[in-house]
Amino acid sequence: MERKPVPYRAPDEEGLVKLSRPKTKAAGLASVVKAGKVVSKSLGWTRGAKTMFSLNQKGGVDCPGCAWPDPDDERSKLGEYCENGAKAIAEEATKKSIGAGFFQKNSIQDLSMLSDYQLSQLGRLREPLVLPAHSNNYQSISWEDAFAIIGHQLKELSDPNQAVFYTSGRTSNEAAFLYQLLARQYGTNNLPDCSNMCHESSGVALAETLGIGKGSVSLEDFNETDLILIMGQNPGTNHPRMLTALEKAKSRDATIITANPIPEAGLLGFRNPQKIKGLLGATTSLTDLYVPLNINSDLALLKAIMHLMHMEDQKKPGKVFDMNFIKSRTEGFDDFLDSLKAQNFAQLCRTCGLEEELVIQVAKEIMAAKKMIVCWAMGLTQHRNAVETIKEIVNLLLVKGSIGKPGAGSCPVRGHSNVQGDRTMGIWEQPPEWFLSNLSQTFNFQPPREIGFNTIEAIKAMHRGYAKVFIAMGGNFHSATPDTDFTSEALQKCELTVQISTKLNRSHLVTGKTALILPCLARTDKDYQDSGLQQVSVENSMGIVHATRGVLDPISPHLKSEPAIVAGMAKATLGNDNRWDQWVADYDAIRDLIQQVVPGFEQYNQRLADPSGFYLPNVAREGTFLKGKAHFTVTSVPHHPKNSDEYIMMTIRSHDQFNTTIYGLDDRYRGIKKGRRVLMMNEGDMRKAELHPQDKVNIHSTYDGKTRSVYNFKVIPYPIPLGNVAGYFPETNPLVPVDLVAEKSHTPVSKSIKVTVSKVQG
Ligand SMILES: Nc1nc2c(c(=O)[nH]1)N[C@H]1C(S)=C(S)[C@@H](COP(=O)(O)OP(=O)(O)OC[C@H]3O[C@@H](n4cnc5c(=O)[nH]c(N)nc54)[C@H](O)[C@@H]3O)O[C@H]1N2
Ligand SMILES: Nc1nc2c(c(=O)[nH]1)N[C@H]1C(S)=C(S)[C@@H](COP(=O)(O)OP(=O)(O)OC[C@H]3O[C@@H](n4cnc5c(=O)[nH]c(N)nc54)[C@H](O)[C@@H]3O)O[C@H]1N2
Ligand code: SF4
Numbered sequence: 001m002e003r004k005p006v007p008y009r010a011p012d013e014e015g016l017v018k019l020s021r022p023k024t025k026a027a028g029l030a031s032v033v034k035a036g037k038v039v040s041k042s043l044g045w046t047r048g049a050k051t052m053f054s055l056n057q058k059g060g061v062d063c064p065g066c067a068w069p070d071p072d073d074e075r076s077k078l079g080e081y082c083e084n085g086a087k088a089i090a091e092e093a094t095k096k097s098i099g100a101g102f103f104q105k106n107s108i109q110d111l112s113m114l115s116d117y118q119l120s121q122l123g124r125l126r127e128p129l130v131l132p133a134h135s136n137n138y139q140s141i142s143w144e145d146a147f148a149i150i151g152h153q154l155k156e157l158s159d160p161n162q163a164v165f166y167t168s169g170r171t172s173n174e175a176a177f178l179y180q181l182l183a184r185q186y187g188t189n190n191l192p193d194c195s196n197m198c199h200e201s202s203g204v205a206l207a208e209t210l211g212i213g214k215g216s217v218s219l220e221d222f223n224e225t226d227l228i229l230i231m232g233q234n235p236g237t238n239h240p241r242m243l244t245a246l247e248k249a250k251s252r253d254a255t256i257i258t259a260n261p262i263p264e265a266g267l268l269g270f271r272n273p274q275k276i277k278g279l280l281g282a283t284t285s286l287t288d289l290y291v292p293l294n295i296n297s298d299l300a301l302l303k304a305i306m307h308l309m310h311m312e313d314q315k316k317p318g319k320v321f322d323m324n325f326i327k328s329r330t331e332g333f334d335d336f337l338d339s340l341k342a343q344n345f346a347q348l349c350r351t352c353g354l355e356e357e358l359v360i361q362v363a364k365e366i367m368a369a370k371k372m373i374v375c376w377a378m379g380l381t382q383h384r385n386a387v388e389t390i391k392e393i394v395n396l397l398l399v400k401g402s403i404g405k406p407g408a409g410s411c412p413v414r415g416h417s418n419v420q421g422d423r424t425m426g427i428w429e430q431p432p433e434w435f436l437s438n439l440s441q442t443f444n445f446q447p448p449r450e451i452g453f454n455t456i457e458a459i460k461a462m463h464r465g466y467a468k469v470f471i472a473m474g475g476n477f478h479s480a481t482p483d484t485d486f487t488s489e490a491l492q493k494c495e496l497t498v499q500i501s502t503k504l505n506r507s508h509l510v511t512g513k514t515a516l517i518l519p520c521l522a523r524t525d526k527d528y529q530d531s532g533l534q535q536v537s538v539e540n541s542m543g544i545v546h547a548t549r550g551v552l553d554p555i556s557p558h559l560k561s562e563p564a565i566v567a568g569m570a571k572a573t574l575g576n577d578n579r580w581d582q583w584v585a586d587y588d589a590i591r592d593l594i595q596q597v598v599p600g601f602e603q604y605n606q607r608l609a610d611p612s613g614f615y616l617p618n619v620a621r622e623g624t625f626l627k628g629k630a631h632f633t634v635t636s637v638p639h640h641p642k643n644s645d646e647y648i649m650m651t652i653r654s655h656d657q658f659n660t661t662i663y664g665l666d667d668r669y670r671g672i673k674k675g676r677r678v679l680m681m682n683e684g685d686m687r688k689a690e691l692h693p694q695d696k697v698n699i700h701s702t703y704d705g706k707t708r709s710v711y712n713f714k715v716i717p718y719p720i721p722l723g724n725v726a727g728y729f730p731e732t733n734p735l736v737p738v739d740l741v742a743e744k745s746h747t748p749v750s751k752s753i754k755v756t757v758s759k760v761q762g
């Protein structure tokens, strides 16, 4: 018997979307009401209250949502979380669950007919499951047998590099450390992660210029800064409590400038739901200057600003550029300045699609500020030239001497709640030599030195039939990666795909010949091991490591913790080494190992007792940089030549999703409800293309002679610059070619895809 074909893509959507005007402020009572509703509906009152009162409180559960840090000092009694934190909890701690009986009734083909939203509504995965070769239905399997299948398949491979160990960013430090140890003891550095698709460009750019691939600011810096420039980020939805930090900065008269092709509600105005005043409707207007630039023209904007700064500096030498800082702490300024002088201001403004007057105002504000912070996220990292754009941010911080001092610095705002910690723990396909040699000393083995596969290389290696075993520590590799059809083919060529997961997603349906689902405890679940109740630790976006403890009884007795699952796989693969059991029996033992390998974790267990956690060392924050000097970079302005019927498309998140997990069908702040298959388009472009609101279109991208399409999207008028369009991730991922990646970081270019649109007749 052959397995029946499984559709690669989520099904189409019926009916019209409901449209209203985009909002101009975020949060407030509506978000509190929404938070309360989703939590009580999903968890019930007792489970709900237990979790929400401990969420982000000292000694409680760290929110499994984004990586925004908790305040060091006071925490709000009204609840230290946001609407989307509540949704993340409702999603994870739901009372609903599915087990083998459910899968007996529903084949993988049946389940593929459900939308991503419907899939995640099914509830938590309750027991280990196997999809045997040729079979169409998952069935129950014991943990022992599941580990044996993994061990057997891994031992069968002729080269350890034929296995891929993927990680998403929710995994704790403890689980991540053991997981990379397993991969390296097995013999491969094939440790791609979601970071490859996320802030990798930031990591590369910051490491090369400042000596550390992480941001330099702490929350305290927001209280001291004069100006915050926010580029390519939608914090109202994706990092909602950042708005509280911005509100605080604003109350001290800091200036906020936002560069974004669309006017995101959260950045324009904010009602703080943690304050009674905000609940009652008092709004802080956050953004002072809104810069509606073309997609991927940020580098041109930064150059235009610095060009004006240079002209002013010539009039008032030493008053604009911080020459003391530049001379003593940096390298490469002369070359940078030469290239800046060669720029044409008017041309740069045209590239951005901006009025010169607006850019002049922005430059004036930046010149007036003594200390500035630049924040950014996916709007900058997912372009071909992303690394250069971020290096241009560094150039701006350096000319202002705005780094390595209070109130100033770089703030790449991280996505997943522990994506930064996972990298610190060695989840990286190209680990530095010092890390490997520390591993070697601590565990007495020779780790592989060959660079492993990143996410894109892993997809291609599976597609060409080389990589045969794919293991995912969380995430939804199938839907989060680009080129959905190509990636589906790649996964289906594997002998074995293993998903360590909490909830069902499309990666469980589009699988290798044999597939395993290993259900794990989540952040909110109590984790008991031989020595008792465990805590784990995570690192937030600002490099603070702290503990998190689950508070809920797990939904099923058949779940295992992520560290225990890694240990099970390791013993089945590497031989019956009892040390894995000892490490899992008491996670303190894992942390003792981490402190031997990773600098900055000295006295890890003792310091974790401080409920606020501890800061990791950071050469950019300390201003010591790479060998004492920060580096200027000469970059070039990217261009997007296109025909009159072509648009540049960005793929973005709605207010009702966490990456590929769809919480609902409403994008409340953008005024788009009851549907996700939409194309946001400028009204002028719609007129030109003779398109009307809710018209159905197919969207096409053509690269290297191949056309990729998505079908039956509804056009909606949106305040976005002419020639730019937007659609949601992951529905638009089939349009992103696997080979279209950022230079140096290999991050898929999911924010600047050239597309055409064709109207669906009838
Ligand atoms: N609720 C919720 N929270 C999340 C997530 C989630 O899905 N849901 N995901 C988490 C993860 S993993 C991440 S990485 C972060 C993502 O957080 P964001 O980066 O805020 O997420 P995106 O929706 O991808 O939004 C990118 C923003 O950049 C803008 N943009 C796009 N292209 C450009 C450009 O060329 N230039 C400029 N200046 N702006 C541009 C878009 O209009 C949008 O406002 O959020 C994390 N937090
Ligand atoms: N077109 C386009 N593509 C993108 C992006 C984009 O902006 N545009 N953004 C990219 C970015 S920034 C990222 S980070 C990636 C995200 O890529 P991933 O991290 O791979 O995807 P997620 O959707 O976050 O993964 C969700 C799944 O994780 C599992 N999960 C949840 N919690 C846990 C847990 O505690 N433990 C375990 N083991 N599993 C858990 C659940 O089964 C859930 O279905 O997508 C990238 N893809
Ligand atoms: S800002 Fe992020 S970490 Fe904080 S409560 Fe909201 S989703 Fe959770």
Ligand SMILES: [Mo]
Residues within 6 Å of the ligand: 194, 197, 198, 199, 414, 415, 416
């Ligand atoms: Mo991300």
